[in-house]
Amino acid sequence: MKSTVETLSPTRVRLAIEVPFVELEPSLKKAYREIGSQVQVPGFRRGKVPTAVIDQRVGRGTVLNEAVQEAIPENILAAVREHDLKTLGRPEVEITEFNDGDSLNFTAEVDVRPEITIPDASTLEVTVDELQIDESEIDEQVKNLRERFATLKTVERAAAEGDYVQIDLNATVDGQDVPGGQASNISHEVGSKQLLPGLDEAVVGLAAGEDTTFTTQLVGGDFAGRDAEVAVTVRTVKEKELPELNDEFAQMASEFDTIEELRGDLRARVTQGKQVEQIYAARDKALAQLVEAAEIPAPEGVVREEVASRKQAMVDQLERIGASMEEYLAAEEKTEEQIDAELTEAATEGVKVQLLLDTLADAEDVQVSDDEFGHEIVHRAQRAGMAPQQYYDQLVRSGAAAAVFGDVRRGKALAAVMERITIKDSAGNEVTLDALRAANEAEHNHDH
Secondary structure, eight states, X not given: OEEEEEEEETTXXXXXXXXXXXXXXXXXXXXXXXXXXXXXXXTSOTTOOOHHHHHHHTOHHHHHHHHHHHHHHHHHHHXXXXXXXXXXXXXXXXXXXXXXXSOEEEEEEEEEOOOOOOOOGGGOEEEEOOXXXXXXXXXXXXXXXXXXXXXXXXXXXXXXXXXXXXXXXXXXXTTEEEEEEEEEEEEEETTSOOSOTTHHHHHTTOOTTOEEEEEEEOOSSTTXXXXXXXXXXXXXXXXXXXXXXXXXXXXXXXXXXXXXXHHHHXXXXXXXXXXXXXXXHHHHHHHHHHHHHHTOOOOHHHHHXXXXXHHHHHHHXXXXXXXXXXXXXXXXXXXXXXXXHHXXXXXXXXXXXXXXXXXXXXXXXXXXXXXXXXXXXXXHHHHHTSOHHHHHHHHHHHTOHHHHHHHHHHHHHHHHHHHHSEEXXXXXXXXXXXXXXXXXXXXXXXXX
């Protein structure tokens, strides 16, 4: 194989590759074997069909084509190694000349990692907003905790918003029962809009044993789009009783003895959460500054692939909730071009950051241990609700394990950068990474 490389831009090269026919022989033999094992020819056992018969049945061209498709990626890989290229994304291949018995000539255009000069991170200073915690935020946390320990008590009065009712439902269309439109003794929070449109309004003012009817439009089933008459009977009305805010509550709801200690702990948690957000804001600013200072060009092919995959993810997500791209665009009042432009901008920025961190990781010779890689797999498997081994096997099958490895390596490079930069808040106070370390430590302990 002979190959030359031509630089098209700082992020793209074109390889011209020539493969002598004799080097295609192994691929050709393999193609005959594979095609031969699939064709059935009377008088020959499967897999024992002579090449001449395959040529006659399937065509020599088909076999050559199969051999070439097999040989191209191998030869691209060899050329990439020979010229020591750091390629990104998938190559675009064009066969320039190939005849039976002659050498195969083709070109492969592929994005490459640009040469990047990284500025010294220790000279960076970023400013983030000052930390502010309002007592109302702690009140909100306490309120949520009280809600979790609320009890339901039966009351002899009409239902009001916020009460819980046990109800029977029966839906009919023109006097005919709606399939699946009957339910008895179900619990419902009045005002939660969880069941049928119109139900909350109908139930308010009804006491135990009382009933009424209301009209609602059906969304699914045989009568979708039709108006149904729904009869609702209230069996019981219960009101939510919140525990009193005192030291007893603190002892029941937490490991603390007094309400003050509980509030102090909640305040510490809210503070830590906000400190971590501060660090994340600093991280984003630092990356943006580094990317700008390093003047990183974005490889077009990689950006295109990233935009396509992000768009596909959007479509999949919309489909899962039963919506289409058209409906989403209408709801957001955007055109497809605007969405594409937004995705392109985000993907371009994302790709530049990846290139920056990869270059940093190389410069620092960042290594990823089996333990670090395993920790990330466990973490992602938990998020996906799968067993770690099953998740890992799926990654290997889809060829995505290397990408996760790359993510972990970039994460370590980023952590090294964060240790070097100076972070101050708008009041001039120095911000440390302690909160993030504590949060990571807590999460690590939780995982094991």
